[in-house]
Amino acid sequence: MPQNYQHILALAFAIKEINENPQILPNLTLGFHIYDSYMTPRLTHRAALQHISPRNRFLPNYKCNIQDNVQAVLEDIHSDNSPLILDLLSIYKIPQLLYGPALVMTDNTQVPSFFNMVPNETHQYLGILQLLLHFNWRWIGLFTVIGANLEWFMQRMFPVFSQHGICFAFMYSQSNVEGNEYMTDYAKRFSGVYEKMMGSTANVILFKGQACSMIIFRGLINLIQMKYMMPKPKGKVWIVTAHVELKTYDVDWDVQIFHGMITVAIHSSELQGFQQFFKSRKPSSAEGDGFLKDFWSYTFRCAFPNSILSNRDQVKCTGNETLKDFSAFEMSMTGPSYSIYNAIYAVAYALHEMYSLKVRAKMQGERKKFQNQQPWQLHHFLRHVSFNNSAGDHISFDHNRELIAGLDVINWVTFPNQSFVRVKVGKTHPQALSEQALQIDEESMVWQPRFNQVRPLSLCSENCNPGYRMRKREGAPFCCYDCTQCPEGTVSGYQDMPDCSQCSAGHFPNKNKNYCIPKMIRFLSYQEPLGAGFLLLAMTLSLITVLVLGIFIKHHSTPIVKANNRHLTYILLNSLLLCFLCALLFIGKPEKVMCLLRQAAFGIIFSIAVSSVLAKTITVIVAFTATKPGSQMRKWVGERLSVSIVLSCSCIQVVICIIWLVNSPPFPDVDMHSMMEEVVLECNDASPAMFYCVLGYTGLLAIVSFMVAFFARRLPDSFNEAKFITFSMLIFCTVWLSFFPAYLSIKGKYVVAVEIFSILASSAGLLGCIFFPKCYIIVFRSELNKREQLIRRNQ
Template sequence: MVTKFYQHILALAFAINVINENPKILPNVTLGFHICDSYYDAKLTYHTTVELVCKLHRFVPNYKCDTQKNLIAIIGALVFDVSFHMADILHLYKIPQLTYGSFAKELIDTTQVPFVYNMVLSEAHQHLGIVRLLQHFRWTWVGLFAVDSDSGDHFLHAIELLFSNNGICSAFTQRITSQGHTFTNKEIGRFELHKYANDPKARAVVLYGETMTYLLLNTIISLSFPELKLDPSFTKVWILTAQIDVAVTPLLRRWDFEFFQGTISFAIHSNEPQGFQTFLQNRNPYSPQGDGFLRDFWEQVFECSLPNSLGLMEDNDDERCSGEEKLERVPSSVFEMAMSGHSYSIYTAVHAIAHALHAMCTFRTKHQGTLCSTGLELQNLQPWQLHLFLQGILFNNSAGEKVSFDDHGEFVPSFDIMNIYIFPNNSFLKTEVGRVVPHALEGEQFIINEDLIMWHRKFNQVVPISVCSDSCPPGQQKKKEEGKKFCCFSCDLCPEGKFSNQTNLKECFKCPEDQYPNKNRDRCTPKVITYLSYEDSLGISLTSAALSFSLITALVLKTFIRHKDTPIVIANNRDLTYALLISLLLCFLCSLLFLGQPRKLTCLLRQSAFGLIFSLAVSCVLAKTITVVVAFMATKPGSSMRKWVGKRLANSIVFSCSMIQAGICMVWLATSPPFPDMDIHSQTTEIVMECNEGSVLMFYLVLGYLGLLAIISFTVAFLARKLPDTFNEAKFITFSMLLFCSVWVSFVPTYLSTKGKYMVAVEIFSILGSSAGLLCCIFSPKCYIIIMRPELNSKEQLIKRKF
């Protein structure tokens, strides 16, 4: 006997007494009841149910006899399978069935549903409560034990689907036989159970079934694996479903249930009716009131013997029961004085039937003029007539709670979440730590107060961890491990440009375009707006170089103007020299347009000015080279080149070459001009303010044309390098154009490989380097003679000297 279940009988008897003593409900009518036990056997359940319906001791199934008992409704059962078998018979007779054990109503045939009323919430709400509990404590690696039955199959299917949808994994799944008297199970072998026990990661274990499932699991562990009680890895947080009562049988009373210490149990909501404690305390085996269960219950609870009907004692070693024993002194696992959830459901079910019956009688009295307050009238009532009134009942029971059924035939209570702390004597302290209220407002459907929970002593009051893999901290993302469930993963640092500010993210977030992830990649930091400014160390260096070279060029120009009538200045085409020096001066100064914050005007000017001025400079060099070549060719007798000698040729070359570049720049500015832009992608931590070239093709066309002029100048100068040195500067032009071409050839790959403000710095450096090369290679030999060796700056010396 599971002695705790005796309270279910007492709750039924107590409810019947309360109703019979209440003159406001069914006056002059005394309700009675009949109790049957199915012993968890399907065949016996069907047999007993048919016996309840029919008066005959011998009966024929599917045959309705006239000698039926006056049965109005049936309350039961505790276990789903029993309720299911009962419904198979009862729905044929349309007898109301009020179940007080939680089960999945969807497993019942739809034709039976209108005749079944649940005094507890459907299991679907309990499943959601389990998931919310696991999510609250962040338990994602959870073991499952389930009774081996249809309800167990449904539970595993439903809960694993919820697990998958809510980021939870089942570490293992184990079935337990549904036969309460069987102590062996082929599916629970030594190796399998040890495999589960030795998984220190699966600290949370859900046990689904009923009380006998709980007792059987304890039996298996205690008999077959007693060493597990000493194994620290087998210290679990047991989560029990509402069908399970923490109870013991006489055989298990002395056994140790310590490994269930700190259990979290879902329980049917209960409320203590007034007078129930007194009713329990008045139980006495020597009382003349008939109670066929009390004798066995009393002997097993107090481990004593009662005299038989003849007043003789049984031949055993137990002491004689005095009748003065107190139920409140019995351990809670043996018998509980507080009304349990199942007992409260029975108590409420009795009141529901009585109020429905009273409502039906009242209706018949008002509308049919017949009184059903007599036993004779009640005998004529049919069970199917009660359904309409059961569906519409609404009353407050003696515990002060409102009772009604919803559209699905379910009483609308809640699940209490209890924490059970078991003591060495198998008594326990049961504390309500939360509640599942499905019909409450959003945010109030699941309530838990973890501060009230007393965990297993081996956890040292620290919330246990039940995860397959440690959480990935902010800044990292989960990486699935091949061949394992999704709850088992490793952690990788967020990729470049992404961050995570939460734990266990499957994929990191991308920072906004104007931000970048910090070093730990757990947040985004605003990018710094940058450009090549005059205040930067690099900007200061380039500005200093540009101004220095500009000053040198100006000094060289001043020197040549001062010595404009000297042979060396006249011999090298004075006008072209002035034009070249002015263009070089402008080249140095135009590099300053690339410094500072890009604006619309500077973006329009910088590339076009650079292209035009450099074209002018290279055109002057080309004109000087061609002039030298033509001059020497014209010295030959009868040469036709004499007509080309003079300023006309040089001016034509400079003008035409410059106009071509001017035309390219005008097309560029007219079609796709440069404009200020922000580059937010090239640099990770910076937003680069730059001038967008508009048309990249036109930009490289300008550079290409400059390159073409430079190559032509280099080629002509190279071919003229062996002409007499007296009036020939082709050798110096060759060196200058070689340097010029080298700078701009190396510019293209360098420019393309750099980012941000350094691209601008590369272009400025190329401008300064190529301009300085022209200045130094072409004018340094002449300045040396003019300034350092003025005695050589004469026509006679120039004719004699080769330099």
């Protein structure tokens, strides 16, 4: 991989700067050895043993000269082989600085000699989580080529993703590929998985692997597309972890499917002088660089004489080619190269601090002791190293010996000629999941052509608009749901609300149920048609009552007025007048005095009216009974009986009302809940039981009056009102029996309207049935209002 040559140059560049800097390790020279494990356990173990062997000899555990004093080991090791290195080098307590994929472990105290130059997997996934939340990608897929990583992800990160509303359309894991296994059954199995991934409704796929994973993945895609003639897949947004990246190699494999890929990568910055150091490399001036010729041959498509990579068809390399103007190869600093550079400086500063400490102590033979320094003594100084590199970034380790650093967000742009370029579009702060952890320039990002350069959506379900709530689909992941409108009386003001909420007191939902509107304040007022109508009706009936009373007073000496106790008639007419006027107490804004008076006044006045009707009926019965020879009822004839009936029956109602007003008096109240769009000002009766007692007692008097009048209806018509009282009580009872269901079923100001209507209707029934026939005779048939006529009719 030609990009890997940058890692070697970063190492050489850092060593060169340190050795040329008189402020760091004066009079000492740093050197290095490079080993390639080829990602195989055997060569990995061989390379680890070579670290504890003499130079150019394989004799583990022997040190033959002071020049081979290994102070630290930089590692980029395949995770399957990492235990081989850790176990072996930990025996010698050699500091190990990892610039490759971080190991999966609870904390680094398990390996005291281990220092991590890159954020661990947890931080990487938390950075990816921030990215998903920023773009609102809630429905994603996961693919990894290492089964162990998927298991770790399920245990450690899956709950975190789920808590933040991310769910997975699929989670596939493929074992690593060895040799040509992918040519047979592996390719067939992979084709099924790949087809499902590409056909999924999830537009975002999280890819987890190592440096070689992308190479294998691209090779498998190329193979199955040729072997199984699979159609070109629709575009997806690939999000890959820090160590997975596109690399250039001499194979014509399509990279267009990864256009717009996003990497949460190791942070890197451009180092001062590194680009000049890189571009100035030439085979003729790079003595000791055994990698340059291979890199040169690949970059310029030429061959050096006697090179094992030479091809007869290739042109010969002259060595005069220059990298200065060569744009086909990406030369910007990568994360692994930057980590290598920082690791070298961390070791150098730690050695310098350890050496300075010995100098200050003025120990005898400090130079010799320093050259024979044991690696384990360097750990303390590495843990506390802190410096700013040439790019201005601060380098230090946390308590777990992990580098305190954020991550870069890289957007990959590919081209039809299979080249590509990485564009840094953002970064994540080391404090994962904080409010400002992610900074991203979304305008600079590119997406797959399928998305028409618009931010892709990746949701299992459409967003539920305000006014709707999410309803989970049975048997589907939690982020798959249907949208249902909020129930009556509730709202949802944002997208994707799990439930709807009630409006605050004094507000109600608008038509679309996406925000709350202040309720209108309502009460039965004189300004509205209903209140004005009741006022007009009450005043009209009051005037009619006054007119009837005037007629009876004017003709008080006539037989029809004198019959049936004219004093009771006056009491009844006055009580009916007060009943009509009492209805006005129910109209208008409820006030304290109004609320105290209206139900009590209504109950007492109606009791007087009904008691008067009852007294009139009983008086007729007593009068006719007393005319029989030897009757004992004569002593009851007179006004004492009628007055006693009215007073006794009315006093009981007065006592009930006094008890009500003393114990739990009515008061002005605000009804927030009865009406959806209105706040109703009302009088709270405080004690519904007492209210029904008042109505019940009045109803009892009416029923008794009706029964008495019904039995007296056959008495001579000329001398009693029994028939008229019977009809009036029938109307009275019918009105108030109808009042109860209406009163209990309606809400708001119409409750008051029903009571006003019942008061006016029942009072008008009494007035009309009892007094209309008499007024007709008095006014229009005065010839009948004579004693002779009454006696003749009675005979």
